[in-house]
Amino acid sequence: MFLLKLAFLNIGRNPRRSVITVLAVGVGLAALIFLWGFSDGTNEQMRENVIRLYTGHVQVHAAGFEKALSPELIIPNRETLLKEASKVPGFVTYTERAKCEALLGTSERSRGVLLMGIDPAQEKTVTQLEQYVREGAYLAQDDKRSILIGSRLAKRMEVAVGDKLVVMTQALDGTLAGYSYHIAGILHTGSQQVDEIAAYITLESAQELLGLGTDTHEIVFRLDSRKHIEAFIKAFRPFVSEKDYELLTWDQIVPEVEQWAQWAEAIIQTILIAVMVVIGVSIMNTVLMSVFERTREIGVMLALGTSPGRVIKLILLETIVLELWGILLGLAAGYAVVGYFGTAGIAFPELEAAFSRSYMSTVTYTRVETIHVVQSVITLLLLTTLISLYPAWKAGRMEPVKAIYHS
Amino acid sequence: MSAKPLVQVRNISKTFTGNSLPVHALKDVSTEIAAGDFVAFCGPSGSGKTTLLNLIGCLDRPSSGEVFLDGEEIAHYDQGKLSKLRLHKIGFIFQDFNLIPTLSALENVEYVLWLQGVSAEERRRRAIEVCGRFGIEKLVDRRPSQLSRGQQQRVAVARAIVHKPKIVLGDELTANLDHKTGATLMDFLKELNANEGITFVYASHDPVMIERANRVIRMQDGAIVS
Numbered sequence: 001m002f003l004l005k006l007a008f009l010n011i012g013r014n015p016r017r018s019v020i021t022v023l024a025v026g027v028g029l030a031a032l033i034f035l036w037g038f039s040d041g042t043n044e045q046m047r048e049n050v051i052r053l054y055t056g057h058v059q060v061h062a063a064g065f066e067k068a069l070s071p072e073l074i075i076p077n078r079e080t081l082l083k084e085a086s087k088v089p090g091f092v093t094y095t096e097r098a099k100c101e102a103l104l105g106t107s108e109r110s111r112g113v114l115l116m117g118i119d120p121a122q123e124k125t126v127t128q129l130e131q132y133v134r135e136g137a138y139l140a141q142d143d144k145r146s147i148l149i150g151s152r153l154a155k156r157m158e159v160a161v162g163d164k165l166v167v168m169t170q171a172l173d174g175t176l177a178g179y180s181y182h183i184a185g186i187l188h189t190g191s192q193q194v195d196e197i198a199a200y201i202t203l204e205s206a207q208e209l210l211g212l213g214t215d216t217h218e219i220v221f222r223l224d225s226r227k228h229i230e231a232f233i234k235a236f237r238p239f240v241s242e243k244d245y246e247l248l249t250w251d252q253i254v255p256e257v258e259q260w261a262q263w264a265e266a267i268i269q270t271i272l273i274a275v276m277v278v279i280g281v282s283i284m285n286t287v288l289m290s291v292f293e294r295t296r297e298i299g300v301m302l303a304l305g306t307s308p309g310r311v312i313k314l315i316l317l318e319t320i321v322l323e324l325w326g327i328l329l330g331l332a333a334g335y336a337v338v339g340y341f342g343t344a345g346i347a348f349p350e351l352e353a354a355f356s357r358s359y360m361s362t363v364t365y366t367r368v369e370t371i372h373v374v375q376s377v378i379t380l381l382l383l384t385t386l387i388s389l390y391p392a393w394k395a396g397r398m399e400p401v402k403a404i405y406h407s
Numbered sequence: 408m409s410a411k412p413l414v415q416v417r418n419i420s421k422t423f424t425g426n427s428l429p430v431h432a433l434k435d436v437s438t439e440i441a442a443g444d445f446v447a448f449c450g451p452s453g454s455g456k457t458t459l460l461n462l463i464g465c466l467d468r469p470s471s472g473e474v475f476l477d478g479e480e481i482a483h484y485d486q487g488k489l490s491k492l493r494l495h496k497i498g499f500i501f502q503d504f505n506l507i508p509t510l511s512a513l514e515n516v517e518y519v520l521w522l523q524g525v526s527a528e529e530r531r532r533r534a535i536e537v538c539g540r541f542g543i544e545k546l547v548d549r550r551p552s553q554l555s556r557g558q559q560q561r562v563a564v565a566r567a568i569v570h571k572p573k574i575v576l577g578d579e580l581t582a583n584l585d586h587k588t589g590a591t592l593m594d595f596l597k598e599l600n601a602n603e604g605i606t607f608v609y610a611s612h613d614p615v616m617i618e619r620a621n622r623v624i625r626m627q628d629g630a631i632v633s
Binding site: 001002006009010012013296297300301302303304305306307308309310397399400401404 | 461464466467486487490491493494495497499501505507508509510517518519521522523527566
């Protein structure tokens, strides 16, 4: 207690310097928390965007379908799978799709697309597709001759709501199938992939076009949280043999999102090191100055019988107390800023084109993962304590005689 | 003099080497100090009295020769051992008193007891008792900057004796004090020497202070001359 009291008294000796040090640590940590908040918020939105746009949390296909997109790769025993899936904790709902590559044409232009047959009502429970309809309307449940296309696709084909499009694809039996559709609505999701290559018709229409009967190619599950994906897969796996099925999580279907998140985290880690070095130098400077100014006093303390170890402990304690105050300030300021922008958001409307390639939203709502704050605080505490070991060691190694007669 | 001296210095030399030429501060010095003695080192500036005091006080190590304190040969002790020795056997009264400015007068007196691991209650009791003997019991909560030179000096003496050391060393104890305050300090020290048997060794070139010693060791050019 006496040592701690002495440490506090020494810190109070030069209040301006102590305040500057606390501010350096606090502002540095707050900036780091904000950066993490921005990165975590962006990554979180990207993940949710992908999930709520079309992947859901988990998908089931017939084995090999994701790569081949062959119409004949229909899902065997769907009813059993759905029954078992609905019993797994975390399951919320599902939707089914028919999916194929197709050629979309007008009298003047044609484009290759990914054609998806969806159950309009059920799809709404899993994804937010309906919310992205910018012009026209979402698909009606029993409208077999309507189609939704992305805004980029519409622009390239120079078509608008109400125009006629011909869809041609290979049916299950290998024959060429074709139907004409009226554009019911145009989607604008902000995702380049979806807006440029996706086209949606009703599931019933797709089953008819492809000759699937009541079969489908894809079951999309929505769970209550991403956190439960692993547990869901583990519990559901026994019913989905690898020989007959492929069971894919959202990040296996769109791996680039997690890759992007890892890249962003690597950048923040680099910034973290840079900020730590700046804070570390500031702390070392403060401690060195403090030790230098107290050379004579430290000499007297040593002369009176204070062990070198105790002097080192005292200097480290002073540093740690300053750091802890700085950390408290940094946590309060950092969380306040993250909280504010978590509600208000940070808008980047002019970057939509760039963001559309990576499922990013043009408004980022900051949110910080606790692990990143803990990691930053621990790194800060360890590094600055380590750095202040040098001046502390220097103080402990002082020769009492030289220190006492130091002027 | 008792059979076994408290301090024995045998053929010690001390040479300071820096960027300039080596300075021979002590040259083959030998002497002994008995327990309960009241000794003054005197001599002109640069005669080596402070260096000898520092060696006896385990603040420094000789370049050659041996220093025994209470039977322990300290020339080869590391800083840790020396600091333990200082803590338990030596009291210091510095020229400028060198009180710790952030601590109160009482905490300054308590400091050494804290280093020795004495409980908070016990060290407070002992510190207050010692302060009472020096008439500073009403000033114990003041910081050194709030005390006069004379009051600071009393706190410094209280700090030097509170842990009942075998020997108290002082360097130019009265240099920064007026004559009256300096004389009062010497009265204190003489009283402690007489009543409690504490050995005092101090360096001074003030003839009045030197006269108060039981024994005077005169030094010149790094050697004892008488």
